[in-house]
Amino acid sequence: MDSSDECVSPECGSDIDLENEDWGQPTSCSYSDGQIHIPATSSHVFQQCNESRCTETTSSDRTSARLEHPRTILHFDIDCFYAQVEMIRNPELKDKPLGIQQKYLLVTCNYKAREFGVNKMMSVKDAKEKCPNLVLISGEDLTHYRKMSYQISEFLTRYSSKVERLGFDENIIDITNMVQQRIHLGNCVLEIKGHIYGKDGASISKDNLSPESCKCGCHTRLAVGSQIAEDIRDALFHELGITCCGGISYNKLLSKLVAGTHKPNQQTTLFPEQTQELLKSLKHVRQIPGVGWSTCKVLEAMSITSVREVQSASLENLEKELGKPLAMTIKQLCDGIDDTPVHPYGLPQTMSDEDSFRKLASVSEAKEKIRELLHSLLKRLLEDGRVPKTFRLTVRKFQTGKNKYTCRESRQCPVFPSVFLNFSSDTLEQVCNQIEKIAMNLFTKLVDTNQPFHLTLINVAFAKLEQKSKISIANYFSPTKQKRKEFEENLKESNAKRSRLETDRDTEDNIRILLSQEKKPAGLLKWLRTSFTNEDVGNNNTRVLDPESDGGNIHRNQKSESMLLLGKVFEGTSVQRTEKDGMQTDSDQRSYKYTFRLPKDVDQSVFSELPASIQQELIQSFSTETVTGKIKCNGKNDILQQMSPASEITSATKRQTESVKSNPSSDCRVTDISRKLIDSRTSMSNKLVQSFTEQNTLQRYSFSNVQETLKSKQNTKIQSCSVTEGVTHTQNQSVCNCIQGEQQILLIDSCTHNVRSLHSLHSSISTDESVQNKWCLFCKQYAMSKCSEENALVGDNKYLKQTIDIEDDLQIETQRPQLPISPEKHLEIPLDVDKDIFLSLPPDIQKEIILDCQIRSKSQAVKTGVNANSKHGKMSKSIKSSKGILSYFSKC
DNA sequence: TGGGAGGCT
């Protein structure tokens, strides 16, 4: 739709390596007035620079050999943003003085109001005094502003992929590529659109360039930049009805500074020759973005207030007071140097909602307020489509002394993924209830509720927002048949998409291209979502579970292939790029640090393609099987990382890798490394085991179970073990890493995992709290039943087994592979298990339970003494042989 | 003086 679209293409501007540019300080030179007309010569000027730059690696005459100002950066500042949005929503307000109010503060106002002397950040009282007819609109709800803000940013991405947001009303865009292409095409009329800083009303001409003028070609580029800026502002107004100010220069700092020199709805170009003039025109250092309140105070103490004073101050002195990094950046900024790239914006990383008030002094008030905030935040979250991994509560306590800055305190905690399973507008209330409990928990950590308190602000926030993995194992466990079907389809789809994206060198640009091809994207957020979650795969032939026929499709490039095939060397990084696409947000640090052997019937290539979270869940379900293979390492919360000090496991793995390389069929030998691991971890494990509390009985069982399992194996000796606690006792994961002979075995107990998977179902089973509670209890018992037999003790509760009849109609009617069990009528399940709940379970779950019970009753109970730390005398082992979901990843 | 958001430590 726009001729500029072509500039988004990757080839555009590929011959300039901007990242490696050495940005020199602008030379001070004068500028001559005159007319500009450079169509024929412009490319000459440009190419001259380009050639010299390419051919000379090191030159003594750097100023002429290098592109000093290679970039063209635009800064757009929306005029009185909130007011504009309100005037668009209600055009009647257009010719009235309008103010946007947040509490008793006027955060912004339209230009009509400014005629009366009303201004931003003025108290409502003062504003009303200056303009009694001022129309006030509450701007506390940012929904509309946020929406428009993203529409604007998204609009700008048509011109370049490099769009950075600075708050709701400012955007920086790097149009270097587009400028370069226009110059290459040579068909541009070179004139400056809008103002020229310091040379207003004048025009430029190449012929008039004084000898001191910058010769890097930036004049041409900035001239083209000004035209593009004008085009953009024009289009922005016609499409969205938004007016803004534009700044055109060669770095972010300068573009921003110059954008504000002509307001409103105007644009200004800054050439390097005028940079110093602009800098010196600033009254205060504070006007340099990056110099905030506190650095300003420090500078004031050094009796530095102006930009000029920073310029003449010695770097040494600044470093003494500000520290080296800050001093350097401040110094550079004050010299007009800013080499920071334009950071393309993405989906918001956090989502928060807050409210301030004069006084909040009771728990009930707080609860009510938190609930209110939560409710609106959850609505936003629902729209966003992602799911948070952490929740944060922030409060501002009343400060007796007139404390200038807002003294906030916050507490945060992880959020159970199950909370957001089946999160929809229908379940919003339930989710709200759950988060509210978490919030109140945090609240008591922040505020001593036994003492009188006085809060002036509450903020609720979700962070670590991650894409809902549609191939989450949780969906597999979903009670509805449809959901399970979706699970399979999404898995297939995900793999198909991945294989397609793998071929794209620059996924990000690819996204932008797709975006620019969209007719009129309703919203970037929406677009990103729909394009990656609902996009029609349109290829029914893709058989992701059949590597024989489709392996080539999945792994297009060699490097990737070598990563994925069993027995080859695991280099560890090639999959990174393919996961940048946003589907894979649950793996932040992707590298393959650990090796395992997967069960023989599991296809490594399919396994490798799974998201880290799924891999982890699967690894857990492999249970007692010895596995080698690759698991995505997810950072702190990674199960494997919890196992042992990272450095050691990494070095161990490296050695193993070598071993695998030289002899792919051999087992990993870790003789010498074993020692290290043992030494470093025995003491820790003892401590951890001892630290088990009554609450963690469940984990004790599971831990013991692992031990039992191992002990039952010949020549097995448990050398070390570590257990890591999660937030709640159901979230704990026990990991046991032990040495058997010379082979390293990884055992991850599956009991707690079972609790988790099942537990996450509770909200989908019933909204009735009592049923949910029953369910939770059942989950625990189920887990129990997995690790012990006979009369199990959990805390003070004694669990017995019970026999029930299984109805015929519970037999699974599904086309998916059947679990290897023979139907039996009589099964043992824990006595207290509610039969109704059992019957309400999805068939798959039931089957697993049935299977488990069968195995248990068939297996010989091996009674042994348990861990000395356990006060429960009798334990027996139960080997989990059910693979459940595993069977879907089977080769055969 | 608001209601966000992000980065660094």
Added chain:
DNA sequence: AGCCTCC
């Protein structure tokens, strides 16, 4: 978790 910064 706090601090600083930006709007």
